[in-house]
Amino acid sequence: MVLQCYLQEISLYKDIVSAKKIKSIFFGGGTPSLASPKMFASILEFTNSIGIIDNHTEITIEANPGSSETMKFIEFARAGINRVSIGVQSFDDKALRFLGRKHNASAAKKSIEHADKAFKNYSFDMIYALPWHTEENWAEELNSALEYAKYHISLYQLTIEKGTKFFKDYTLKKFHLPQEELAADLYSITNNILAKNNFKQYEISNYARNPFYCQHNLVYWQYNNYLGIGPGAHGRISINGEKFATVNVHMPEKWIELASKKQFPYQSKELLTADDQTKEKLIMGLRLVDGILFDEFKNDETLQSRINKMTVENLLKIKNGRVSATKRGLLVLNSIINLLF
Structure with missing residues (x-):
């Protein structure tokens, strides 16, 4: 029963996965x-x-x-x-x-x-x-x-x-x-x-x-799409140019009930605004030593200004078009994220 439910849920994403290389x-x-x-x-x-x-x-x-x-x-x-x-x-x-x-x-x-x-x-x-x-x-x-x-x-x-x-x-x-x-x-x-x-x-x-x-974790940190399969799983999926955050129901019994009926076992499916995506990209991208492309934020003057201020404070750096945390910044990354938003 459990195996069949996993296969049922995967099949619900057939249109997204079909003929695509899985990283x-x-x-x-x-x-x-x-x-x-x-x-x-x-x-x-x-x-x-x-x-x-x-x-x-x-x-x-x-x-x-x-x-x-x-x-x-x-x-x-x-x-x-x-x-x-x-x-x-x-x-x-x-x-x-x-x-x-x-x-x-x-x-x-x-x-x-x-x-x-x-x-x-x-x-x-x-x-x-x-x-x-x-x-x-x-x-x-x-x-x-x-x-x-x-x-x-x-x-x-x-x-x-x-x-x-x-x-x-x-x-x-x-x-x-x-x-x-x-x-x-x-x-x-x-x-x-x-x-x-x-x-x-x-x-x-x-x-x-x-x-x-780790290729899987790089998918998270580089803000790519991923499917969350199984009880309590989180996902980020793009459909027709829109990005969604999905969270499956946590109770295994409820997940089995929905998946066995070939229904998406979502607890929530949230449409992410442009601002939501910018914040998530930065939160994930700044965890990487190589950082994230500065151009990702070219339309947000307020955020660019805050990033530039943090470069002066030696918390962030911009090099080769990418913004990343300095050695000092990596030690206080959570505080940096809070100050940016």
């Missing part, structure tokens, strides 16, 4: 790797009957370290998946306990070893700027982690979001985050270490050895 497919949103490899093979086969999947299509699955998932990597590869993104987060057991992860450092290392045998491209993520991190111990931890990184790595500083256990513990002062100056130093150290190991920073938190940049 990337990303199986994410939780723990898709717990599902059967046969299901992914069926989805890919059906998608290829509508659009065009070729040897250049990046097909990623998200996975967590753990024997039940990583032992299926070979089967996922046989099903047509050619890249895995593993939620490692740390190779330190103390950090994993703090982050509330169920796996340990040994399982994380084994998952990467399995990925290396199954795929010619894999990535994993790590969280840093933890309460006990110093310049020295983070540098040591990162250098050790890079022994397992061949193609791509994502590195995120710990952030505290309302409604989480972290937020509750943080407000109760059960732990403290590094001060702003130390957090900036940790980010600088991270960039320097990655550069020395031939990883290019192409986005605020993502690094890759050429040519292994």
Whole structure:
């Protein structure tokens, strides 16, 4: 039933996908790797009957370290998946306990070893700027982690979001985050270490050895179209020259009900105005080290003026017709976005 619903929803986009080359497919949103490899093979086969999947299509699955998932990597590869993104987060057991992860450092290392045998491209993520991190111990931890990184790595500083256990513990002062100056130093150290190991920073938190940049995430950051398939999935689609933001219903039961009836399982479908699109382009594009074309905003004098002011403040820079964040600007990117709008 679930597989059929996925195929039904994909078929609803036939007019958009038909005969078009598909750049990337990303199986994410939780723990898709717990599902059967046969299901992914069926989805890919059906998608290829509508659009065009070729040897250049990046097909990623998200996975967590753990024997039940990583032992299926070979089967996922046989099903047509050619890249895995593993939620490692740390190779330190103390950090994993703090982050509330169920796996340990040994399982994380084994998952990467399995990925290396199954795929010619894999990535994993790590969280840093933890309460006990110093310049020295983070540098040591990162250098050790890079022994397992061949193609791509994502590195995120710990952030505290309302409604989480972290937020509750943080407000109760059960732990403290590094001060702003130390957090900036940790980010600088991270960039320097990655550069020395031939990883290019192409986005605020993502690094890759050429040519292994994550094509799927580049679709987001370059503000291209993408379909959101499945419960709670988000999409950006263009129809007859208009761009829409789509959000699917979150409850799986409701999604199954609508998809099985061959109805779009939308929670919302919003027409994006020109101003909406400008804002989204800038929010996404400034995450990229290479930035975004300045001409995208040639009709918005107010926005151009604000961008020019930030170049004077060394937060943004304009080079070769592109506007991007400076090293200083990348550290305060959210604040820059708020000031621009």
